[in-house]
Amino acid sequence: MPANYQSGTVADATSDALFITLNVKPGYEHQLSQALKQTQKIIVTSQQKFSGQSLHAVIAIGSEYWDRLSFSEGNSSRPALLTSFPQLHGAANMPSTPADLLLHLRSNRRDITFQLARELLAELSDTVEIVEEVSCFRYLDARDLTGFVDGTENPQGDHKKEVALVGEEDAFFAQGSYIHLQRYVHDLNHWERLSLKEQEDTYGRTKLDNIEYPSAEKSLTAHTKRASLKDSEGNSLEILRHSMPYGSVSEAGLLFASYCRTPENFTLMLKSMVEGDAHGHTDHLMQFTSAVTGQSFFAPSLDWFSKLK
Numbered sequence: 001m002p003a004n005y006q007s008g009t010v011a012d013a014t015s016d017a018l019f020i021t022l023n024v025k026p027g028y029e030h031q032l033s034q035a036l037k038q039t040q041k042i043i044v045t046s047q048q049k050f051s052g053q054s055l056h057a058v059i060a061i062g063s064e065y066w067d068r069l070s071f072s073e074g075n076s077s078r079p080a081l082l083t084s085f086p087q088l089h090g091a092a093n094m095p096s097t098p099a100d101l102l103l104h105l106r107s108n109r110r111d112i113t114f115q116l117a118r119e120l121l122a123e124l125s126d127t128v129e130i131v132e133e134v135s136c137f138r139y140l141d142a143r144d145l146t147g148f149v150d151g152t153e154n155p156q157g158d159h160k161k162e163v164a165l166v167g168e169e170d171a172f173f174a175q176g177s178y179i180h181l182q183r184y185v186h187d188l189n190h191w192e193r194l195s196l197k198e199q200e201d202t203y204g205r206t207k208l209d210n211i212e213y214p215s216a217e218k219s220l221t222a223h224t225k226r227a228s229l230k231d232s233e234g235n236s237l238e239i240l241r242h243s244m245p246y247g248s249v250s251e252a253g254l255l256f257a258s259y260c261r262t263p264e265n266f267t268l269m270l271k272s273m274v275e276g277d278a279h280g281h282t283d284h285l286m287q288f289t290s291a292v293t294g295q296s297f298f299a300p301s302l303d304w305f306s307k308l309k
Ligand code: HEM
Pocket: 144, 146, 148, 149, 150, 151, 152, 153, 154, 184, 203, 205, 223, 224, 225, 227, 228, 239, 254, 256, 258, 266, 267, 269, 270, 289
């Protein structure tokens, strides 16, 4: 199958990322359609200009906004499984804060990511208003701000595509991807009062050398225990995480981003973390961080953009 997905969907981790959420001004749907079509040309030109810097972009449409898209061609105007963000209340609150569009831009140079953002927003500017922009950075050797390496168990190589890209089960939206985004604010003072052993037990991994605990030693409340799920046939449920740290010394945390060929895997993981198992084991990592946003998007294929009118 020829590559028809947006390059940022499965690109390797970079040192810099910018997540910008936008709302479309009412009545600007037609102008938006033309501007969105142009965005892909802007991205390609920028990638050619800065080749070698891993400049990648994903532009995605919010779950609530799909129904306002009058310009989408094809029989099915909506990705088959696209639903609102799963708002959950349990051991932690997971709010739903819908936005119409997402720009997920990244590279190994902050100036380049920034410049692409400026160019894309210049194209979209008449039609949108910014909801939030979150500038992310690689922390040490790809660690979360809690000090643990993040992304180790992510799918690798070509397997990333199998996990993240829609296949022929929804042919019109093939090579698109379901995205879930959450901005978490960490309580680092609280976290740093834990002993090393308590921190490691919370993840079910060692901190410095990033080694997974043996299964028998993992608590049922460990983050990696609650997030590791299997289907009825024993296959692992997988997502591709492009999460990165963000923030200042006043407020900091993780911009969590999940890409998947189905939104169900993320939803089941989040439920397992927040609602827990039948015996009330919930994810203790959530005692040290709070989700302040939650959005569900779909990133369509490059073909979808080229067909816009
Ligand atoms: C694993 C951090 C939220 C799903 C991990 C790991 C870290 C981490 C450090 C271990 C290394 C790795 O495999 O990447 C965090 C932080 C979060 C967060 C700081 C929020 C503040 C979430 C959410 C989900 C999730 C919301 C999904 C709903 C996973 C999965 C794994 C993982 C699937 C791999 C588990 C395994 O197979 O061992 N996370 N995570 N995480 N996380 Fe999270």
